[in-house]
Amino acid sequence: MTTFTDRPLEEQISQWRTYVRRRQVLHGPDVEELEGHLREQLAALTESGLAGDEAFLVAVKRMGSLDALSREFALAHSERLWKQLVTSPDAAEESAKTSHTETLIVLGLAIAAAIAIKVPTLFGLRLDGAEMFYARNISLFVLPLLTIYFLWKRGAGVGRGLMLALPFVAGAVLANIFPFQKRSDTEVLAVLHLPIALWLAVGFAYVRNRWFSSPGRMDFVRYSGELAIYYVLIALGGGVFTAFTMMMFMAIGINAQWLAGDWLIPCGAMGAVIVGSWLVEAKQSVIENMAPVLTRLFTPLFTILLLVFLATMVWTGSPINVEREVLIGFDLLLVLIVGLVLYAASARDPQAPPDFFDGLQLLLVVSALVVDGVALAAIAARISEFGFTPNRVAALGENLILLINLAWSAWLYARFLRQRGSFASLEQWQIAYLPVYPIWAALVVIVFPPLFGYR
Amino acid sequence: MDMSKDLVAASATPLVLAILAEGDSYGYAIIKRVIELSGGHIQWTDGMLYPVLHRLERQGHVAAKWSAAENGRRRKYYRITKTGRKLLAAQREQWHVVDGALRGIWMRARTT
Numbered sequence: 139m140t141t142f143t144d145r146p147l148e149e150q151i152s153q154w155r156t157y158v159r160r161r162q163v164l165h166g167p168d169v170e171e172l173e174g175h176l177r178e179q180l181a182a183l184t185e186s187g188l189a190g191d192e193a194f195l196v197a198v199k200r201m202g203s204l205d206a207l208s209r210e211f212a213l214a215h216s217e218r219l220w221k222q223l224v225t226s227p228d229a230a231e232e233s234a235k236t237s238h239t240e241t242l243i244v245l246g247l248a249i250a251a252a253i254a255i256k257v258p259t260l261f262g263l264r265l266d267g268a269e270m271f272y273a274r275n276i277s278l279f280v281l282p283l284l285t286i287y288f289l290w291k292r293g294a295g296v297g298r299g300l301m302l303a304l305p306f307v308a309g310a311v312l313a314n315i316f317p318f319q320k321r322s323d324t325e326v327l328a329v330l331h332l333p334i335a336l337w338l339a340v341g342f343a344y345v346r347n348r349w350f351s352s353p354g355r356m357d358f359v360r361y362s363g364e365l366a367i368y369y370v371l372i373a374l375g376g377g378v379f380t381a382f383t384m385m386m387f388m389a390i391g392i393n394a395q396w397l398a399g400d401w402l403i404p405c406g407a408m409g410a411v412i413v414g415s416w417l418v419e420a421k422q423s424v425i426e427n428m429a430p431v432l433t434r435l436f437t438p439l440f441t442i443l444l445l446v447f448l449a450t451m452v453w454t455g456s457p458i459n460v461e462r463e464v465l466i467g468f469d470l471l472l473v474l475i476v477g478l479v480l481y482a483a484s485a486r487d488p489q490a491p492p493d494f495f496d497g498l499q500l501l502l503v504v505s506a507l508v509v510d511g512v513a514l515a516a517i518a519a520r521i522s523e524f525g526f527t528p529n530r531v532a533a534l535g536e537n538l539i540l541l542i543n544l545a546w547s548a549w550l551y552a553r554f555l556r557q558r559g560s561f562a563s564l565e566q567w568q569i570a571y572l573p574v575y576p577i578w579a580a581l582v583v584i585v586f587p588p589l590f591g592y593r
Numbered sequence: 594m595d596m597s598k599d600l601v602a603a604s605a606t607p608l609v610l611a612i613l614a615e616g617d618s619y620g621y622a623i624i625k626r627v628i629e630l631s632g633g634h635i636q637w638t639d640g641m642l643y644p645v646l647h648r649l650e651r652q653g654h655v656a657a658k659w660s661a662a663e664n665g666r667r668r669k670y671y672r673i674t675k676t677g678r679k680l681l682a683a684q685r686e687q688w689h690v691v692d693g694a695l696r697g698i699w700m701r702a703r704t705t
Binding site for chain 2: 167168170171172174175177178179200201202203204206207210211213214215488489560562563
């Protein structure tokens with residue numbers, strides 16, 4: 139593997155390198171590794187008597203077709219596949235054919251979701267009269283349709299579809315037959331947890347048969363993050379659209395508030411879930427993901443926030459005030475930090491050595507652990523003083539779940555930073571832990587109301 | 594003799610791991626070793642080795658390190674890890690079973 143004195147041969151190698159570099163799945167070090175191989179092959183071939191250009195032809199031929207090679211690389215590194223979908227020419231043709239059908243199906247499902255939320259009105263359940271009914275059922279209007287979209291998109295059979303209908307039916311039945319007391323805590327908890335539990339069913343449809351493979355789950359995590367971002371963008375646009383609608387009709391003396399409140403906002407909110415998902419699916423190969431970019435941006439800021447918060451708490455000695463909102467706030471904070479870790483992991487090249495950002499992540503996780511410990515102590519104190527309530531038990535459970543995740547992540551991060559372990563093990567841990575969240579949410583929906591007497 | 598694609602793909606992992614179990618190595622040397630071991634019957638498309646190596650690296654069965662080669666360029670060296678050795682042992686047993694079964698039936702075919 140030497141540099142060749144044969145000038146034309148060097149030129150050919152550099153042309154080959156430029157050509158290979160155009161493949162987006164092949165990153166710099168991969169190209170370098172392949173070039174090293176090519177050079178050794180060339181050296182061996184020229185030694186055995188082949189002329190430079192002959193040797194070059196043979197060596198490139200032995201390397202194999204670049205299309206096939208890129209495909210293999212993409213399979214080995216699915217996070218790159220996400221950024222730059224590699225499709226063979228015939229797959230590209232096929233996708234052009236189906237994309238028309240897909241647009242129609244997406245439009246149909248989005249309209250169906252928009253209609254679904256208006257159906258209860260026919261039975262006299264108005265949006266501004268039966269708020270809790272809508273709150274309990276909100277995920278049931280759109281998530282089944284979203285699941286249907288992914289079942290269609292992944293070409294799943296009817297049997298699988300029927301199996302995935304089960305959780306939705308169960309959710310719908312439980313959410314509506316439980317005799318919740320008016321404004322009860324268990325009802326609010328069910329409202330908050332049902333969408334999380336049902337998201338697992340969407341996940342099954344999304345990954346098709348790859349639920350037990352880590353790239354499959356990681357893709358679902360990426361999809362969820364991107365959908366959240368697209369959804370916010372669509373909501374912003376929807377807000378502008380609504381404002382203009384109101385303003386223009388106001389100008390001719392018509393109050394269009396009913397149109398916005400009863401139709402535009404609820405129907406748009408439902409349809410946007412489907413359209414947003416379709417956009418994520420369609421664009422996943424085209425643009426850089428936003429979720430990892432936001433992660434990079436906010437990880438340092440949240441690390442500073444947590445450290446300053448802890449320092450202030452130690453300095454002033456003021457304990458955490460255990461109001462309900464505060465507890466939920468801290469739970470959300472931990473969810474966010476788990477999210478930051480998860481999305482940082484989803485975008486990271488697992489083979490890269492530890493860098494500054496990884497140190498920062500560890501600091502973030504450790505400070506979150508300390509905050510979580512303080513919050514747990516506060517909840518435990520509250521429970522021992524005033525007994526169990528649905529809210530406290532839910533907050534306690536969620537805290538414990540997040541604590542376990544963060545503690546083990548911190549351990550794996552520390553090992554990785556000291557080069558004792560690989561980043562892949564951290565990624566695998568995060569992925570293996572994912573089903574815990576929806577399963578806990580399902581428990582809160584199914585077990586809590588009867589357990590606490592629908593209070 | 595042209596080996597079927599599936600067989601080549603299936604045997605790639607145990608071959609690579611077994612070669613790395615002999616000692617650390619790098620892409621080009623691994624391919625040469627495969628040719629040598631199989632008497633030239635197993636001919637991989639050279640490039641295809643690298644995705645296999647990267648997948649094994651990602652799964653933690655091998656570890657990789659860039660270091661300088663004799664000629665001043667960088668070269669990526671691969672080393673088998675503990676989990677890699679475990680996987681190799683498991684695969685070895687599986688191949689042993691397949692080998693034994695095929696041998697058994699072909700021996701009988703020859704004697705009858």
